[in-house]
Amino acid sequence: MYNVLIVDDDTLMRNALRAMISRFKNFQIIGEAANGAEAIAICRLYPVHLIFMDIIMPGMTGIEAGKKIKEDSPQTEICILSAYSDFHFAKEAMELHIKKYFSKPVSFLDISTYLENFSPSTYKSVCPQLSQALELANSQSFSETYAGLSSIINEIFSSQNASIESLKKTFIEIGHGLLDSLEYAD
Numbered sequence: 529m530y531n532v533l534i535v536d537d538d539t540l541m542r543n544a545l546r547a548m549i550s551r552f553k554n555f556q557i558i559g560e561a562a563n564g565a566e567a568i569a570i571c572r573l574y575p576v577h578l579i580f581m582d583i584i585m586p587g588m589t590g591i592e593a594g595k596k597i598k599e600d601s602p603q604t605e606i607c608i609l610s611a612y613s614d615f616h617f618a619k620e621a622m623e624l625h626i627k628k629y630f631s632k633p634v635s636f637l638d639i640s641t642y643l644e645n646f647s648p649s650t651y652k653s654v655c656p657q658l659s660q661a662l663e664l665a666n667s668q669s670f671s672e673t674y675a676g677l678s679s680i681i682n683e684i685f686s687s688q689n690a691s692i693e694s695l696k697k698t699f700i701e702i703g704h705g706l707l708d709s710l711e712y713a714d
Contacts, residue, residue: 530646531558531575535567535590536582536609541632545580548639555643564593571597575700576604578646580630583610591620598624600693607642609634661702 532555534545542560549555558574561567563585570576579597581590594606606624611632628642664676684698 530555530577532556533559533561533567533570533576533579533581535561535564535579535585535593537562537585538582541582541609545634545639548634548636549580549643552640552643555646564588564590564596567593568596568600571601571604575697576601579604579606580609581606583608583612591624594624594626601697603697605646 532549534542534549534557536542536545539562542562546557546560549557555578558576559570561570564581565587567579567581571579576597579594581594583590585593590606590608590610594608597604597606605627607628607630608626609630609632630638630642661677661680664672664680684695684702
């Protein structure tokens with residue numbers, strides 16, 4: 529399940545995006561924000577895989593908020609929404625490694641095409657450890673599980689940039705993956 533954050537100062541746009549995204553079973557909207565500061569706060573509280581963010585909002589632009597979010601969580605993927613076709617905004621978005629630049633009004637076809645092909649970089653980087661953890665969780669031997677966890681943890685520590693926030697998000701991601709696998713197993 530991928531966690532999605534919607535950020536737009538226009539309530540109608542947030543509602544429209546929520547209606548579109550909620551039609552996809554692998555995506556859950558974990559929050560909505562009306563400005564960049566709210567978006568940053570939500571991203572610091574929860575693991576977010578994907579953000580749909582307006583470019584022009586009160587307080588700070590989507591680009592400014594995106595830069596701060598990427599500092600804390602470089603694996604979070606950001607899609608910019610804009611009613612403006614200004615090259616300056618597009619250039620800034622590309623420098624931030626924005627995954628997609630949607631022009632408003634956004635159509636369901638645009639969103640669905642993007643979501644159907646979505647493959648976040650976070651999941652790819654955590655996937656080997658998550659797969660190992662799932663195998664251990666399915667084994668019936670406590671001693672095997674216990675011994676295997678230390679090697680997974682060591683691998684995570686050596687593969688991450690070692691910041692506390694990065695490690696915390698990785699472990700949360702693995703935990704969510706394990707919980708999701710239990711939901712599907714029931």
